[in-house]
Amino acid sequence: MRHFQEELDKVQRRLLEMAGLVESAIHLSVRSLAGRDEEQAQGVLRYEAQVNQMQIEIDEIATHLLALHQPMAGDLRFLTAAIKINSDLERMGDLAVNIVERAVDLMRRPPVKPLIDIPKMAELTQSMVHKSLDAFVNHDAELARNVLVSDDAVDDMKDTIYQELIRFMESDPTTVAAAVDLIFVAHNLERIADHATNIAEDVLFLVKGVDVRHHAEARE
Amino acid sequence: MRHFQEELDKVQRRLLEMAGLVESAIHLSVRSLAGRDEEQAQGVLRYEAQVNQMQIEIDEIATHLLALHQPMAGDLRFLTAAIKINSDLERMGDLAVNIVERAVDLMRRPPVKPLIDIPKMAELTQSMVHKSLDAFVNHDAELARNVLVSDDAVDDMKDTIYQELIRFMESDPTTVAAAVDLIFVAHNLERIADHATNIAEDVLFLVKGVDVRHHAEARE
Numbered sequence: 001m002r003h004f005q006e007e008l009d010k011v012q013r014r015l016l017e018m019a020g021l022v023e024s025a026i027h028l029s030v031r032s033l034a035g036r037d038e039e040q041a042q043g044v045l046r047y048e049a050q051v052n053q054m055q056i057e058i059d060e061i062a063t064h065l066l067a068l069h070q071p072m073a074g075d076l077r078f079l080t081a082a083i084k085i086n087s088d089l090e091r092m093g094d095l096a097v098n099i100v101e102r103a104v105d106l107m108r109r110p111p112v113k114p115l116i117d118i119p120k121m122a123e124l125t126q127s128m129v130h131k132s133l134d135a136f137v138n139h140d141a142e143l144a145r146n147v148l149v150s151d152d153a154v155d156d157m158k159d160t161i162y163q164e165l166i167r168f169m170e171s172d173p174t175t176v177a178a179a180v181d182l183i184f185v186a187h188n189l190e191r192i193a194d195h196a197t198n199i200a201e202d203v204l205f206l207v208k209g210v211d212v213r214h215h216a217e218a219r220e
Numbered sequence: 221m222r223h224f225q226e227e228l229d230k231v232q233r234r235l236l237e238m239a240g241l242v243e244s245a246i247h248l249s250v251r252s253l254a255g256r257d258e259e260q261a262q263g264v265l266r267y268e269a270q271v272n273q274m275q276i277e278i279d280e281i282a283t284h285l286l287a288l289h290q291p292m293a294g295d296l297r298f299l300t301a302a303i304k305i306n307s308d309l310e311r312m313g314d315l316a317v318n319i320v321e322r323a324v325d326l327m328r329r330p331p332v333k334p335l336i337d338i339p340k341m342a343e344l345t346q347s348m349v350h351k352s353l354d355a356f357v358n359h360d361a362e363l364a365r366n367v368l369v370s371d372d373a374v375d376d377m378k379d380t381i382y383q384e385l386i387r388f389m390e391s392d393p394t395t396v397a398a399a400v401d402l403i404f405v406a407h408n409l410e411r412i413a414d415h416a417t418n419i420a421e422d423v424l425f426l427v428k429g430v431d432v433r434h435h436a437e438a439r440e
Contacts, residue, residue, distance in 0.1 A: 063296070063300055066286060066296065066300075067290075067291075067292060067293075067296050070287075070290045071287075072287060073287075076283070076286065076287050080283055080286075080303075083300075083303075084307075087304075087307075162400075166396055166397055166400060169389060169393065169396045169400075170393045170394075170396045170397075171393070173389065173390045173391070173393050174390075176386055176389045176390045176396070177386055177390075180382075180386060180389075180400070180403065183400065184407075187404075187407075
């Protein structure tokens with residue numbers, strides 16, 4: 001069983017590494033957008049390839065552990081949470097790629113406006129990813145709740161960004177194609193934040209045994 | 221072990237039921253959009269509540285089976301696939317709700333254009349959900365591949381819809397807010413199709429033992 005515990009620790013370490021790559025991918029995707037830098041966009045694709053590789057690896061280890069050992073209670077909950085977190089992190093990698101696809105498209109168009117809100121939204125989102133994994137590793141329900149609160153802030157930022165961009169399009173039709181790209185960048189950031197929120201909800205379930213999915217009132 | 225097999229059958233039946241609810245939700249969301257019918261929009265919310273309930277139930281049964289029995293090889297692969305499919309179906313329910321939120325918003329605005337392409341896209345997406353679950357139940361790799369092919373068709377439809385809506389916005393700025401809503405409807409349908417594709421990929425893995433995720437070339 002010592003070997004089993006070592007394997008569980010390995011899953012946890014790999015998930016932390018993977019989350020680090022995802023954070024870098026988010027950061028670089030928005031830097032490439034703000035700086036109109038195609039080379040940085042390429043860097044995001046490299047991060048995502050690594051994230052995909054890790055997802056398959058972690059999935060294999062976790063499934064193998066479920067099959068070979070008969071984990072009970074806490075260990076079983078840990079492994080099922082790990083499998084879900086793994087999938088959330090992988091999707092965040094995809095969403096960072098969606099952002100750079102928009103960024104590359106935007107490089108070919110005149111800038112709509114100076115980008116201030118989107119980098120701010122990206123920073124908060126990135127910190128949610130970091131905190132959700134910290135909460136997982138440290139069984140920290142307080143920190144997990146903190147992620148849920150940030151998610152509401154991210155949603156508000158997204159609404160503000162949408163409204164501003166719609167006003168831009170209405171007053172100057174030449175901005176339409178670029179503004180739609182920016183709306184999708186904000187949308188992808190919101191979805192990354194949603195995945196961090198999923199992880200925080202899994203952590204609360206793991207720590208407290210409370211299922212907060214589909215129960216907004218329990219999130220207060 | 222007979223009891224175990226009965227439980228596995230139950231998981232499969234519940235997933236099929238859940239997929240039926242998801243299909244109804246997609247269908248009704250686009251009907252409510254095309255018919256500007258708020259009552260149908262409410263119906264989608266009721267479907268989604270049922271989908272959420274089933275997701276929690278299926279998750280509990282599957283996790284319980286993993287814990288109590290020590291499923292090997294085929295049964296283990298079946299159960300991990302079931303857990304993933306469960307989560308994909310639940311997200312499709314959320315996406316149908318996203319569509320009706322846009323539909324309700326659109327009811328307050330003058331129509332941009334007659335809706336023909338979006339209902340067509342919805343129909344194909346709905347059939348992908350149906351086929352992906354059929355492929356799962358019947359271990360039908362051929363049908364699963366058929367879903368992957370439809371996904372490319374859905375992507376093309378989405379691109380056509382985007383381009384048309386961007387032209388609308390550019391030529392008539394009063395359509396901007398409504399056209400952005402419609403862009404998101406198409407986007408949500410595309411994401412539902414992506415989840416059906418995830419399921420088809422899981423089926424291929426289950427049947428063939430081949431991991432087609434992250435390997436577009438293997439999907440040909």
